[in-house]
């Protein structure tokens with residue numbers, strides 16, 4: 001093949017160049033390079049001409065590429081530096097491809113015409129290149145939700161046309177750059193910089209009266225010093241979020257100049273002095289909680305804020321009576337004044353707002369309550385006030401009622417019964433099964449705190465539907481679920497499902513259009529929801545999607561084109577062929593020396609041709625016999641229903657684990673082939689990878705990489721002599737969750753594991769978790785086999801009760817099993833121990849009002865009870881959500897990953913750091929004394945083999 005390519009190249013060299021339109025071919029070659037570094041580019045990116053034959057996601061003008069948009073395409077890989085070739089590009093939007101990783105190449109600065117750069121919800125890392133300052137036309141820069149680090153380049157100040165700057169939810173650090181820097185951005189309306197690691201003071205130069213800024217969002221950083229007085233000169237400001245920093249000093253009194261200010265978030269800082277008089281502002285949301293203000297009475301001006309909907313003043317040193325006038329503000333919904341010293345009599349009055357839903361005065365000094373004649377009967381909380389001491393069960397306000405029902409979920413239309421859907425289709429509000437486009441809407445500054453007001457969601461739904469209709473998008477309906485106030489960001493997270501109309505899935509073009517409505521913010525939610533960003537879940541249900549993602553342009557296509565098209569076309573592909581040929585050569589060199597993987601495949605065995613493999617090789621029976629010392633007992637390291645597992649060693653020294661099937665558990669040749677083809681395609685650092693297989697002499701064996709530190713169960717039991725402290729457990733949880741999320745969300749077709757348990761999570765030499773045994777999972781989305789087999793398999797203690805009763809398997813069954821593993825991680829108990837079920841044990845013992853949820857008794861002492869268990873409560877919350885009775889209420893694995901990352905950040909850890917620590921033994925005598933797992937009588941009840949691999 002290499003020779004033929006060279007021949008073609010040689011021929012092409014003799015064809016004169018003068019007809020070539022060089023710039024269009026630059027575009028083409030640039031796209032080929034971009035494509036070559038990505039997986040899952042649209043299948044029609046093999047056509048000869050991106051503009052003429054219309055590649056998905058490409059828009060051209062005069063044969064030049066002006067827009068490249070690939071939202072939610074499941075791209076993985078890196079963005080090639082050759083992107084610079086697209087010199088006419090105006091829009092680059094690769095949002096919602098979370099496996100698109102690596103740096104943003106500095107060559108991006110060559111795209112002088114770029115107006116929009118959106119990379120929301122991807123996996124980019126490294127620093128934002130200085131060259132960004134060359135993008136003079138840029139109006140929108142959204143790098144939200146990546147892993148960018150380092151400082152904001154000061155060159156950003158050169159972007160004088162910038163209107164929208166969103167760098168939120170990254171790892172950016174350093175000070176906020178000014179002069180040059182953000183103060184130069186006089187056309188900017190949005191600074192969204194929250195949830196990073198910015199530090200230093202907020203520079204006074206940042207603000208000036210020439211600015212037209214609407215949103216200033218800086219929460220969740222490490223900013224210190226005081227708020228500069230100059231902020232009062234930016235009169236256009238509508239939303240200020242300074243909460244969750246280390247700001248101090250007195251609040252500037254000229255905040256009162258900001259007459260358009262709607263939302264003011266100042267909580268969780270170290271502000272001192274008195275609360276300034278903000279009479280006359282159009283504030284709807286005020287939160288100043290957890291600061292160190294001077295002790296004062298409730299500021300009387302609160303009662304003058306006619307638009308006020310939400311007032312949150314927890315732990316703000318307030319004392320004296322609560323003025324009843326505040327409750328009659330016409331728009332008031334929520335008043336939260338916990339942890340102050342408010343005293344005297346509580347009088348909500350007779351003319352309180354009809355919208356008032358919650359008055360929370362926990363932990364104050366209220367001694368008496370005056371019942372209003374109208375009888376305020378919504379939520380009133382006076383726990384830990386003298387009035388509730390001693391606790392009086394007859395007074396409802398002396399109890400905190402905890403409702404577990406989600407505050408909103410779009411109901412079905414005309415009360416139709418939800419359809420029973422197979423695989424990962426879900427039932428729409430019109431009770432039709434379909435593959436919905438789903439994700440999370442994150443609202444950064446909603447003006448309401450009460451999540452139970454359904455009229456808001458109904459309005460959002462109809463606004464969304466209207467927008468889809470205006471854009472002629474084939475959307476049948478939308479569903480909103482599970483509004484959650486994220487307590488670490490105070491953002492409102494809302495799950496969104498968009499259902500296709502006319503068919504059961506969206507095609508690529510439709511997803512690109514819907515995705516771009518969100519990534520480019522051309523969808524505007526109703527006021528009240530405020531600024532948002534959207535994070536789409538991967539969408540893998542495109543019609544006609546090829547199961548094999550082709551990484552590079554096939555040589556056959558090129559030769560076909562060469563033979564059939566004009567000379568001009570030939571010239572266009574010239575460089576592409578050349579690049580390809582070079583790469584092929586490199587690949588061929590690196591792959592040399594491999595055995596023919598198909599040497600022992602018997603095509604006459606009814607197994608339908610040799611398997612299409614990526615990286616896995618074929619072993620003969622004789623080879624494996626040799627590597628395992630004739631399958632000696634000494635090398636037997638585990639067994640299960642499927643067969644036995646042996647350790648072996650390859651001639652090159654690599655350790656392997658070989659799973660050898662019993663005769664009874666052998667599959668047909670075709671099934672075995674399907675399985676190894678699937679396994680060979682799955683590559684993730686948190687999944688045990690397939691090295692090869694053996695299909696020879698009537699044997700079926702799978703050869704895996706050997707994972708040296710045994711199973712998680714052994715790790716927790718102390719059996720493998722590993723110390724697993726809280727931090728390591730978090731890392732193990734994150735690794736396993738990422739592996740599983742990959743199977744669910746990125747493998748193509750998606751894979752349900754079906755047997756998640758602590759014996760199927762292995763630990764490598766750095767204690768990274770690797771999920772094992774997904775090999776025996778059933779593929780999802782396999783149209784031929786209808787929905788996934790109904791025979792319930794799995795392991796007692798990890799079995800999803802919903803799967804058990806409905807016999808319908810979904811990814812949520814894995815989420816359930818994973819929830820049980822999370823509980824094992826903190827308790828080191830087996831899922832069922834002395835007849836007690838771990839889920840019930842935790843549920844019974846936990847008390848959310850207490851430190852560590854009152855779980856000290858059942859926490860594993862080896863977790864390090866003396867050390868800080870930061871985030872443990874959230875970890876327990878997550879585990880409990882995973883084991884919700886109904887699959888619909890469980891999070892997806894993608895959400896689980898995000899949440900564990902959040903918890904790690906809370907605990908001061910970088911979830912993306914490679915763990916540098918190698919495993920370290922610990923004094924077994926000290927900590928292994930009576931460990932619940934040291935019960936040797938534990939039986940593996942899995943139908944599938946356990947890959948219990950122990951170091952010797």
Ligand SMILES: *[C@@H]1O[C@H](CO)[C@@H](O)[C@H](O)[C@H]1NC(C)=O
Nearest residue numbers: 256277278279280299300301
């Ligand atoms: C707050 O300011 C308003 C208007 O500027 C003024 O009328 C009012 O008296 C002030 N209130 C206090 C308590 O200083």
